[in-house]
Each structure stands twice: as C-alpha cells, then as structure tokens.
Amino acid sequence: MIEIFKNSIRKALQTRPLSIKEIPVSKEYEMLGAELKKAIKKRFSRSFHIREVDTGSCGACESEIIAATNPIYDIQRFGVDFVASPRHADALLVTGPVSKNMELALKRTYDAMPGPKLVITLGDCALDGGKFKNSYYTLSGVKNVLPVSAHIHGCPPKPIDIVKAILILLGKTK
Amino acid sequence: MNYIKIFDDIEEKYNLKPLSLRIEEKEPDEIYARVGAGDFKPMCLAMHKYLHSPVMSFFAVDERKEKGVFGLLCAFQSIEFKKWVFITTEVPKDNAEFESLSKDIYSAALFEREIYEMFGIVPKNSPDTRRLKLHEEVWPQGNFPLRKDFDSKKIKDSPKSEHKLKEVEGDGVFEVAVGPVHAGLIAPGHFRFSVAGEPVINLEIHLGFTHRGVEKIFENLSLNEAVSLSECVSGDSAFAHSWAFCNSIEKILKINVPENIQYVRAVLLELERMYNHVNDIGGIAVDVGFSFPSAFASLMKESILDLNEKLTESRYLKNVNAIGGVLCDFNDDKKQVLIQNLEMLQKDLNELKKMILSNVSFMDRADSTGILRKNIAEDLGVLGPAGRASGIDKDLRKDFHGIYDKVKFNSIHCLSGDVSARLKIRFDEFEESIKIVKQFLDMIKPFESKKEQLPKIKEGYALGCAEGWRGPVLYWVKIDAEGHIVRCKIVDPSFRNWEGLAFAMPGNIVPDFPLCNKSFDFSYSGNDL
Ligand code: SF4
Numbered sequence: 297m298i299e300i301f302k303n304s305i306r307k308a309l310q311t312r313p314l315s316i317k318e319i320p321v322s323k324e325y326e327m328l329g330a331e332l333k334k335a336i337k338k339r340f341s342r343s344f345h346i347r348e349v350d351t352g353s354c355g356a357c358e359s360e361i362i363a364a365t366n367p368i369y370d371i372q373r374f375g376v377d378f379v380a381s382p383r384h385a386d387a388l389l390v391t392g393p394v395s396k397n398m399e400l401a402l403k404r405t406y407d408a409m410p411g412p413k414l415v416i417t418l419g420d421c422a423l424d425g426g427k428f429k430n431s432y433y434t435l436s437g438v439k440n441v442l443p444v445s446a447h448i449h450g451c452p453p454k455p456i457d458i459v460k461a462i463l464i465l466l467g468k469t470k
Numbered sequence: 471m472n473y474i475k476i477f478d479d480i481e482e483k484y485n486l487k488p489l490s491l492r493i494e495e496k497e498p499d500e501i502y503a504r505v506g507a508g509d510f511k512p513m514c515l516a517m518h519k520y521l522h523s524p525v526m527s528f529f530a531v532d533e534r535k536e537k538g539v540f541g542l543l544c545a546f547q548s549i550e551f552k553k554w555v556f557i558t559t560e561v562p563k564d565n566a567e568f569e570s571l572s573k574d575i576y577s578a579a580l581f582e583r584e585i586y587e588m589f590g591i592v593p594k595n596s597p598d599t600r601r602l603k604l605h606e607e608v609w610p611q612g613n614f615p616l617r618k619d620f621d622s623k624k625i626k627d628s629p630k631s632e633h634k635l636k637e638v639e640g641d642g643v644f645e646v647a648v649g650p651v652h653a654g655l656i657a658p659g660h661f662r663f664s665v666a667g668e669p670v671i672n673l674e675i676h677l678g679f680t681h682r683g684v685e686k687i688f689e690n691l692s693l694n695e696a697v698s699l700s701e702c703v704s705g706d707s708a709f710a711h712s713w714a715f716c717n718s719i720e721k722i723l724k725i726n727v728p729e730n731i732q733y734v735r736a737v738l739l740e741l742e743r744m745y746n747h748v749n750d751i752g753g754i755a756v757d758v759g760f761s762f763p764s765a766f767a768s769l770m771k772e773s774i775l776d777l778n779e780k781l782t783e784s785r786y787l788k789n790v791n792a793i794g795g796v797l798c799d800f801n802d803d804k805k806q807v808l809i810q811n812l813e814m815l816q817k818d819l820n821e822l823k824k825m826i827l828s829n830v831s832f833m834d835r836a837d838s839t840g841i842l843r844k845n846i847a848e849d850l851g852v853l854g855p856a857g858r859a860s861g862i863d864k865d866l867r868k869d870f871h872g873i874y875d876k877v878k879f880n881s882i883h884c885l886s887g888d889v890s891a892r893l894k895i896r897f898d899e900f901e902e903s904i905k906i907v908k909q910f911l912d913m914i915k916p917f918e919s920k921k922e923q924l925p926k927i928k929e930g931y932a933l934g935c936a937e938g939w940r941g942p943v944l945y946w947v948k949i950d951a952e953g954h955i956v957r958c959k960i961v962d963p964s965f966r967n968w969e970g971l972a973f974a975m976p977g978n979i980v981p982d983f984p985l986c987n988k989s990f991d992f993s994y995s996g997n998d999l
Binding site: 348349350351352353354355356357358359360361362365366367368378380381391393394395396398399400401405421424427428430431432433434451452454 | 688
C-alpha cells in the first residue's frame with residue numbers, strides 16, 4: 297500500500313528529465329506559431345476546432361497530424377484543437393483520396409457541422425487522389441465531394457507544413 | 471534435408487495420392503505443387519496439418535487470356551525446411567468455382583471471401599461469402615475488379631444490397647454501433663458490439679472503408695513506380711512493405727543484394743518497428759487515461775522519426791528502398807548519430823517501463839483484459855506480436871531471413887494473450903531491436919548511395935517477405951517480359967490478425983475496447999488495400 301502511495305506521489309510531483317536529446321523545434325516553427333496564435337485569436341476568439349476524417353489514407357498523414365499535437369510541436373498552444381464531434385468543429389480536415397465506401401460518411405460529417413464551415417485537405421491523396429487517382433474505387437480527391445478551402449501539400453506533410461497552411465488559410469478568411 | 475520428404479510424408483500419413491502432382495522448386499525457398507482441381511482441397515488440408523501452418527496467402531490469378539483458366543494459389547510456410555509451399559490448381563473460366571476450404575481451415579475464410587468478391591470465383595459450400603471490401607451498399611453486383619477484362623469506366627449497374635451484420639438476439643441484448651468515423655484521429659472502420667448487461671457478447675468488425683483498389687493499381691505499373699506505391703499501402707509500415715516488394719522483384723530478376731545493403735535495410739526496419747511499438751505503448755497508456763507516459767512515449771516516437779529523417783531524409787522511411795539496394799548513403803557520422811540515439815532511447819525506455827509497469831492501477835486495467843487464447847489465435851492464423859503475445863512463437867526474422875542469422879536476439883513470446891502481454895511484447899521487442907541495430911551497425915561499411923541499374927527484365931513470379939512490426943508482410947508478384955506487373959497479391963499482417971480482436975473482446979466491457987484495440991493496433995489501410 298505504502299508503495300502505491302509513494303509511487304503516486306512521485307509521479308504527481310516529479311517532473312522527469314528526458315534524456316532524448318532535445319529535438320530543436322526550429323525558430324521558423326515558433327514564429328509561424330506565434331502568428332497563428334494571433335490570427336486565431338482575432339478570427340476565432342482563441343480557439344480553432346478541427347474535426348479530422350480519414351477517407352482512405354495510408355495512415356502516415358494521420359501520424360503527422362498526431363505528431364503536430366505532441367509535446368514538441370504542441371499545436372494546441374497556438375489555439376488549434378482536434379475535436380471528437382463535428383458539431384464542435386470550425387473546420388473539417390480530410391485525408392485520403394475518398395474511397396467509395398467513405399463518401400457517405402464524409403458528406404454526413406460535413407452536414408453535421410454548423411456553418412460557416414471550412415474544409416481543409418491534407419496530403420497528396422486528398423488533393424486529387426495522389427497515387428490512387430486511377431483507381432476504380434476512389435473519387436480522386438475531396439474536391440469532387442465537398443467544397444475545399446485550402447490544401448496542405450505533402451506525402452505526408454510535416455507538422456510545420458500544417459501550421460503554415462492553416463496560417464495562410466486564416467489570412468484569407470474574414 | 472530434402473523437401474520432397476514433405477510430400478512423401480503427406481502421402482503416407484494422410485494416405486493421399488494426388489493423381490496429378492507436379493512439384494517444382496522455383497526459388498531456393500519456394501516450392502510450387504500443382505494439383506488437379508479435385509486434389510486441391512485435400513492437399514491444402516494435409517499441408518495445413520502437416521506443417522502446422524495457417525494459410526499464409528491464398529489468391530487467384532486471371533490467366534483466361536493465355537490459358538483459358540484462373541489460377542488458384544494457396545501458400546503455407548514450412549519453418550523446418552525454410553520453404554514457402556504453394557499448392558496451386560486451375561479453375562475453368564466458365565465454371566469458376568472450387569471446393570471451399572474455410573470449414574476445415576479457418577484461416578482460409580477471409581481469403582476465400584476476397585477471391586469471390588474480386589474475381590467472382592465461387593468457393594462452393596462456403597459458410598460466408600459476404601463481401602469484405604467492396605461494400606454491398608455502394609458496389610453493384612457482378613463487377614469483379616481484379617479480372618483482367620474489368621473496365622472501371624463500364625461498371626455494370628445492378629442492384630445494391632445492404633451488408634448483413636450477424637444479429638445477436640435474446641433478453642436484454644442491445645447493440646452499440648461505432649464508426650466508421652471515430653472520435654479520435656484514427657482510420658475508419660465499423661464496430662458493432664452486442665452487449666448483455668455490461669459484458670460484450672459479440673463484436674462484429676466491418677472493414678473495407680479505406681479500400682482504394684491497390685492491387686489493381688499495381689497492375690501495369692513499371693517496377694520503380696510500384697516501389698513507391700508499395701510505400702503507401704500502409705503508411706506506418708512503408709519500409710516493410712517496400713522491402714517485401716523489392717524482395718520479390720529481386721528474386722524474380724535474380725539480383726543479389728550486397729550484404730552490406732541488407733544490413734542497412736535491417737537497421738531501418740528495426741527503426742520502423744521501434745517508433746511504432748513506442749507509439750502503441752503510449753496509445754495503450756492514454757486509452758486508460760494515463761496521459762503522462764503517453765506524452766513521454768510520443769516524444770520518443772518523435773525522436774525516432776527525427777532520426778529516420780537524419781538517416782534517410784524521410785521521417786517515414788519513404789523513397790529509401792529501391793530494387794537492388796537503398797537510395798540513402800551511410801557514413802561514419804550517421805553511425806555515430808545512431809549509436810548516441812540508441813543509448814538515449816534505451817534510457818528513455820527504462821523510464822517509460824518504470825512509469826507504466828509499476829503503476830498498479832494501470833496494470834490492473836491491462837492484466838487479463840482482452841485475452842486471445844492460443845488455440846483460437848492459431849486457428850485464425852494470427853501472427854506477429856499479436857500472435858507472439860498469445861504464445862505463437864513465429865517470426866520471419868528468425869524463421870526465414872538469412873541476414874538475421876548474423877545477429878543474436880531473443881524472439882519474445884508470452885502465453886497470457888492479454889493486453890499486458892501485448893504491452894510487454896512491445897517493450898521487449900523494442901529492446902531487442904536496439905540490440906539488433908547495434909550488432910548490424912558494427913558490420914556496416916560506409917557507402918555512397920547510387921541508383922542501381924536493373925538487369926535485363928524477364929518474366930516470372932516470386933514471393934517477397936519482410937517481418938514488419940505487425941508481423942509478416944508478403945508480396946507475391948508476377949511480372950511480364952516488359953517488366954510490367956501482371957498480378958500483385960499483398961498480405962498485410964493486419965488482414966490475418968483483425969479477427970483476433972473480435973475473439974478477444976467477448977466478456978470484456980465496452981470501455982475496454984479502445985484499450986484492447988490499441989494493444990493490437992492493426993492497420994486499416996493495409997487490411998483494406
Ligand atoms: S498523401 Fe501520402 S502519406 Fe498521406 S495518406 Fe496519401 S499516400 Fe499516405
């Protein structure tokens with residue numbers, strides 16, 4: 297029993313040193329982040345909520361979105377958050393070339409969002425189908441299903457590309 | 471020992487005398503046994519029992535144009551002889567059917583359903599011919615995309631139907647439906663829980679949402695294009711997939727990959743295993759609300775991704791594998807960076823272990839949750855870490871790959887088959903990976919990257935494999951004389967393992983599902999193709 301308490305106290309109070317050599321987040325990232333924070337504060341009163349939908353990606357795009365939320369990139373500190381419900385979302389972030397099986401689910405998620413709403417595509421697949429363009433089972437990109445406001449290039453795009461692209465998008469929206 | 475013994479033994483033991491058996495050794499580790507249609511099922515059954523091997527791959531090839539038939543190939547694995555054994559037969563084109571195997575070999579069931587939906591070849595007397603990937607709601611009947619004469623512009627319109635999930639009935643039973651769009655940042659799949667009181671009594675998993683028709687896209691691609699497509703089949707296993715693909719082409723074209731290069735490949739494959747294992751450890755922690763270690767784990771993952779980028783310019787090891795070699799160079803600086811990082815990773819792993827394994831309330835959630843029993847795992851054909859956690863001690867690295875003989879490592883397996891077993895397997899494999907990388911590093915000599923010239927193309931087929939972090943990744947590829955791909959059958963370990971989750975869930979409560987799911991962590995895109 298005492299062990300349990302000791303353990304819990306240790307965990308609650310102590311911050312552990314990481315031996316992982318610090319992965320330097322570039323100055324550029326920090327600068328972009330600060331700008332993003334300002335832009336979000338102005339247009340979305342501090343919080344920009346995103347609902348993500350995978351319409352047939354290979355998974356690497358998701359992995360990079362998740363990386364953007366890790367303690368190093370920590371995109372949340374700039375005011376971007378990923379939410380579970382489309383009803384809470386300002387924007388829809390779509391990855392994948394839109395497989396036929398996901399068309400309906402994508403449309404329904406979009407319909408469930410309150411307006412005004414943005415659609416952002418992430419990764420080459422989502423733009424025009426990428427490597428899966430000529431398939432019998434994909435719709436060759438999100439633009440064939442929903443109106444798209446911005447695209448994040450890459451296969452997969454890095455966290456910094458995600459920040460950059462959202463910044464440019466917010467610069468355009470009023 | 472001569473592999474012919476397998477066939478002699480089978481003949482004796484099972485009193486099986488196929489009328490038309492032709493055995494051919496295609497590659498040093500591949501044998502093809504051709505039999506008549508009538509002998510196909512008995513032969514597969516005998517092989518399955520004799521080799522203690524699940525169906526490793528089972529697929530059709532459309533050869534109607536050349537021979538007027540479909541080819542049917544079923545692959546088993548002989549660890550003793552280090553061979554892939556293919557039982558093959560022919561199916562006539564106008565009476566396309568064969569005797570279903572799945573009642574006797576459960577691990578054939580999903581493959582049969584796939585053969586039916588993709589080629590329209592009927593497995594006679596099969597208990598289940600529902601579609602897997604081409605959902606009934608969106609894909610009209612009678613269109614078989616992997617047939618050669620299928621034209622995506624002329625999809626026949628015919629009635630669509632609804633996918634039938636199994637119904638569980640009884641007093642107080644209710645259903646919880648989840649997906650395809652989930653609350654978190656994960657890929658789409660549909661899960662239907664039948665619940666009585668608290669415990670789940672049945673879980674039905676409906677996948678295929680990320681089906682992109684990968685195998686069809688492979689057809690007619692040139693070899694280099696195909697390498698980069700193989701990296702996008704399952705993004706977190708980009709290296710394992712591209713290695714397996716390159717391996718099959720290298721076998722067909724008889725390219726000898728220098729050992730030095732193979733060591734580098736092995737190092738990169740281990741790095742892929744490490745970043746994914748640590749990602750899962752963090753995922754398991756966060757699914758019980760234990761967010762501190764998960765943040766720690768995500769830092770470790772990031773540091774490996776960063777390391778990958780330093781070594782190969784790609785965080786996910788894309789654009790690295792090429793037929794005949796690798797496209798990155800390797801020098802002493804890189805070696806130094808790797809060694810330093812390995813040491814730090816080892817330290818961090820020890821910290822992470824302490825945090826998680828000494829936390830009583832966490833381990834209480836993980837112990838005896840989501841048990842997959844060995845006999846069930848064997849029947850389903852579950853392999854990789856998921857299988858090893860249930861006591862199936864198979865690993866292509868020790869069972870097949872030549873270069874892994876050069877290093878010492880333990881193949882880890884547990885017996886309990888629960889979440890904590892799968893967690894421990896990941897911890898231990900991570901440590902083994904560090905060991906493996908260190909040993910290979912000592913043997914690698916620096917080299918400059920260069921694009922290999924392909925030798926003269928010739929037609930042929932072969933099976934390439936790699937033990938990815940989820941288990942065996944298999945690519946059976948057939949190319950024509952121009953070097954275009956005629957057929958590419960991919961088996962991602964997820965395809966064989968997903969059902970393990972459905973069998974591990976009953977008896978557990980719905981809130982334990984994320985925990986169980988993460989402890990397996992299968993690929994949606996690799997399964998759906
Ligand atoms: S864009 Fe590239 S990384 Fe992203 S899902 Fe498509 S293939 Fe995968």
